[in-house]
Amino acid sequence: MCGIAGIYSHGPVAAELYDSIIHLQHRGQDAAGIVTYDNRMHKEKGVGLAKEIFNDDNIGLLTGNIGISHNRYPTQGGFGHGEVQPFWTSVPYGIALAHNGNLTNYNDLAAEVTKTETRYLNTTSDSEVLLHLFADDLHQEVPPQTNEEFFDLLCEAVIKIFQKVTGAYSVTSVIIGKGLVVFRDPQGIRPLVRGERSNGNGGKDYIFASENTMFYALGYKPKGTVLPGELIYISEDGSVFSRRLVKKEFNPCIFEYVYFARPDATLNDVSVYRSRLRMGQNLAQAWKHKNPNKIPDIVIPAPSTANTSALSFAHELGVRYSEGLYKNTFIGRTFIMPEQTERKKSVRYKLVPQETEIRDKKVLIMDDSIVRGNTSREIVRMLKDFGAKEVYFACACPPVQNPCFYGVDMPTKAELIAGDMDETEIEKYLEVDVLLYQNIKDLVEAVTRKGNHYIDRPCMACLDGKYVADDINHAKTIEMEIMRNDNRSGNQPQGA
Numbered sequence: 001m002c003g004i005a006g007i008y009s010h011g012p013v014a015a016e017l018y019d020s021i022i023h024l025q026h027r028g029q030d031a032a033g034i035v036t037y038d039n040r041m042h043k044e045k046g047v048g049l050a051k052e053i054f055n056d057d058n059i060g061l062l063t064g065n066i067g068i069s070h071n072r073y074p075t076q077g078g079f080g081h082g083e084v085q086p087f088w089t090s091v092p093y094g095i096a097l098a099h100n101g102n103l104t105n106y107n108d109l110a111a112e113v114t115k116t117e118t119r120y121l122n123t124t125s126d127s128e129v130l131l132h133l134f135a136d137d138l139h140q141e142v143p144p145q146t147n148e149e150f151f152d153l154l155c156e157a158v159i160k161i162f163q164k165v166t167g168a169y170s171v172t173s174v175i176i177g178k179g180l181v182v183f184r185d186p187q188g189i190r191p192l193v194r195g196e197r198s199n200g201n202g203g204k205d206y207i208f209a210s211e212n213t214m215f216y217a218l219g220y221k222p223k224g225t226v227l228p229g230e231l232i233y234i235s236e237d238g239s240v241f242s243r244r245l246v247k248k249e250f251n252p253c254i255f256e257y258v259y260f261a262r263p264d265a266t267l268n269d270v271s272v273y274r275s276r277l278r279m280g281q282n283l284a285q286a287w288k289h290k291n292p293n294k295i296p297d298i299v300i301p302a303p304s305t306a307n308t309s310a311l312s313f314a315h316e317l318g319v320r321y322s323e324g325l326y327k328n329t330f331i332g333r334t335f336i337m338p339e340q341t342e343r344k345k346s347v348r349y350k351l352v353p354q355e356t357e358i359r360d361k362k363v364l365i366m367d368d369s370i371v372r373g374n375t376s377r378e379i380v381r382m383l384k385d386f387g388a389k390e391v392y393f394a395c396a397c398p399p400v401q402n403p404c405f406y407g408v409d410m411p412t413k414a415e416l417i418a419g420d421m422d423e424t425e426i427e428k429y430l431e432v433d434v435l436l437y438q439n440i441k442d443l444v445e446a447v448t449r450k451g452n453h454y455i456d457r458p459c460m461a462c463l464d465g466k467y468v469a470d471d472i473n474h475a476k477t478i479e480m481e482i483m484r485n486d487n488r489s490g491n492q493p494q495g496a
């Protein structure tokens with residue numbers, strides 16, 4: 001999971017790209033990078049949080065009015081400075097690329113890129129392979145002269161990518177002497193939104209990003225989403241070219257709404273905040289129906305992604321909402337921490353129960369999702385330690401039963417608690433009096449009920465096993481899980 005941005009502006013873009021990284025920091029805290037260009041490319045990247053990597057001096061060296069940025073989602077090993085995005089190549093033109101997603105046919109693509117021995121891979125990142133495929137297809141003996149000719153060439157190159165590359169990919173790219181390019185895979189699995197602002201001279205500036213969380217701060221107005229299969233090119237003179245090259249079902253990731261995206265984001269023309277409120281409403285209705293005699297005294301969210309859905313859940317149930325668990329926000333989210341032992345240690349370290357909210361009460365804890373189950377079990381134990389009379393558990397997301405191969409670093413199936421336990425077994429494992437998961441139908445309803453969106457059917461492969469790009473079978477699952485395990489030991493390609 002990562003965050004990407006691309007900006008075309010009338011003035012220097014480096015500071016705004018830095019702001020974009022800050023506003024997308026929740027999508028990746030492991031590393032970050034910025035590439036800008038004027039007559040040559042300028043790059044700065046590093047491992048850690050944006051504020052640890054960038055400073056006045058290195059931002060000042062990133063000159064140019066066009067650029068891209070990348071936030072890297074934490075991974076478990078095999079991760080060096082050389083694998084931090086954006087990647088770049090000097091042939092042809094000078095191209096840099098930032099990618100959010102995961103290619104599922106990396107091995108085939110890597111073999112293709114290197115077979116002619118005209119290109120070499122310096123890393124094990126699938127994003128580098130994507131860059132070289134793109135660059136190869138743009139390499140012409142007689143380069144196009146006009147913007148229109150160049151856009152036609154871009155269309156041909158991206159169509160070839162759509163034909164060859166499987167998996168998920170939202171991309172921002174800069175090409176020296178040409179401008180800013182963005183495209184999104186044919187099913188639009190990973191998000192990519194767009195915004196515009198007036199430049200004060202009758203022209204416009206343009207921004208593209210994984211989420212619109214920085215638009216207001218930077219003065220951009222949201223202009224919807226980059227459509228699945230769409231290519232957009234902003235030439236150096238500010239001309240805008242766009243074409244939807246392939247039309248397939250629109251299958252954006254549903255987990256963005258459940259967990260990843262910031263609540264103030266609007267993705268695929270659906271408000272994340274409102275979708276979470278609806279998740280809470282739908283789950284409360286199901287709770288009343290299934291457990292009419294188990295109405296809690298208090299609803300406490302597992303902070304902080306579940307806060308929004310817990311609020312509407314409590315409201316719908318007519319019981320008090322309480323922030324009975326205080327979260328120390330200076331510790332990273334446990335979902336993205338590398339090892340189980342660290343995770344176990346960190347829950348009590350980062351969540352502090354408020355006894356006055358818990359003692360002698362029937363407490364319902366609400367979480368956005370249950371992935372491995374360790375955090376949930378620790379929370380339940382903490383509530384009992386602090387005197388809860390009964391503990392109920394409501395989960396805004398249905399059981400996560402399958403790994404994600406589209407850019408979210410979910411564990412292998414064996415590590416998922418719902419990978420081999422049914423809901424009764426999970427209820428017992430969590431040591432709760434009642435457990436209720438949202439069902440898939442109600443989750444989809446919550447995400448798609450409102451908004452002027454074009455979503456056909458969200459990707460829910462981690463919930464229902466239907467991999468929307470039709471690229472995952474049993475053999476591929478084994479291959480991808482082996483690669484994922486190798487990633488952790490630092491040997492194999494990694495998604496972005």
Ligand code: SF4
Pocket residue numbers: 189252253254255256403404405406407408459460461462463
């Ligand atoms: Fe999102 Fe799950 Fe699909 Fe991955 S498998 S893209 S996490 S919905």
